[in-house]
Amino acid sequence: MKIIVTGVSKKIKKQHVLNNITLEFRNGVFYGLYGRNGSGKTMLLRSVAGLLRPSAGKVEIDGKDIYSENKFPPSIGVIIENTSLLPQYDAFTNLKLLSKIKKIATDEDIKSAIRRVGLNPDNKLKVRKFSLGMKQRLSIAQAIFEKPDILLLDEPTNAIDENGVQEVYRIIQEEKERGATIILTSHHKQDLDILADEFIHMDHGEVIHE
Numbered sequence: 001m002k003i004i005v006t007g008v009s010k011k012i013k014k015q016h017v018l019n020n021i022t023l024e025f026r027n028g029v030f031y032g033l034y035g036r037n038g039s040g041k042t043m044l045l046r047s048v049a050g051l052l053r054p055s056a057g058k059v060e061i062d063g064k065d066i067y068s069e070n071k072f073p074p075s076i077g078v079i080i081e082n083t084s085l086l087p088q089y090d091a092f093t094n095l096k097l098l099s100k101i102k103k104i105a106t107d108e109d110i111k112s113a114i115r116r117v118g119l120n121p122d123n124k125l126k127v128r129k130f131s132l133g134m135k136q137r138l139s140i141a142q143a144i145f146e147k148p149d150i151l152l153l154d155e156p157t158n159a160i161d162e163n164g165v166q167e168v169y170r171i172i173q174e175e176k177e178r179g180a181t182i183i184l185t186s187h188h189k190q191d192l193d194i195l196a197d198e199f200i201h202m203d204h205g206e207v208i209h210e
C-alpha cells in the first residue's frame with residue numbers, strides 16, 4: 001500500500017493546521033512522525049485515515065483518491081485520540097461489534113489480538129471500568145485485529161507503563177514484519193529511534209526538511 005499526500009492543506013478557523021504537505025509513504029516502511037504539541041501530527045494522521053477532508057490537495061492510497069466520490073474501505077488500523085471504544089461493553093464485545101463492519105476477522109482473530117496486548121478476552125469487565133492503560137491496550141488490539149495494510153498510531157504508548165511500552169513496541173515491530181506500513185507519532189524523536197526506518201519532522205503544520 002503506497003500512500004501519496006500531495007499539497008495537503010487544512011484550514012480551521014483561519015488557522016493553517018496543515019500547510020501544503022507533500023509526502024510519500026512506501027509499502028512496509030515504518031515512519032516516525034515527530035514534532036512538538038500542536039505541530040499538526042494528529043491532523044496529518046486524520047487526513048491520511050480519511051477522517052479529515054483537506055481544504056486543498058489530495059491523499060491517494062494505491063492510486064485512489066480517498067476523498068473522491070467512489071469511497072472504498074481502506075485497510076487501515078488507527079489509534080487516534082478517543083478511539084471509539086464503547087464503555088458499556090467488555091473488550092471482546094467491543095471488537096466483535098467493530099468486526100461486523102468489514103466481516104473479515106473471526107472470533108479467534110479478535111481473541112488473539114486481545115491476548116497480544118496483554119488483556120484477557122474472556123474477562124467480562126466493562127471498558128468503563130478499565131484503567132487508562134487498559135483502554136490504550138484495547139485500542140491497540142482494535143487497530144491490529146483485522147491485520148490492516150496500514151497502521152496509523154497517534155502516541156500509542158500514551159498512559160502505558162514502562163514494561164507495557166516495550167510490549168507495545170514489540171507488537172508494532174511484529175506488525176511491521178507482517179508487512180504493514182506504519183506511521184507512528186511522538187513528541188520526541190528518541191522514542192522513535194529504535195523503531196522507525198524513516199523520520200518526518202513537523203512544525204507549525206509543515207514538514208521540516210532537514
Ligand SMILES: Nc1ncnc2c1ncn2[C@@H]1O[C@H](COP(=O)(O)OP(=O)(O)OP(=O)(O)O)[C@@H](O)[C@H]1O
Pocket residue numbers: 012013017035036037038039040041042043044187
Ligand atoms: N477541533 C479543532 N479546531 C480548531 N483547531 C484545532 C482543532 N484541533 C486541533 N486544532 C489545532 O490544530 C493544530 C494541530 O493540532 P494537532 O492535534 O494535529 O497537533 P499534534 O502535533 O498532534 O499535537 P500533540 O502532540 O499535542 O498531540 C493545533 O494548532 C491545534 O490547536
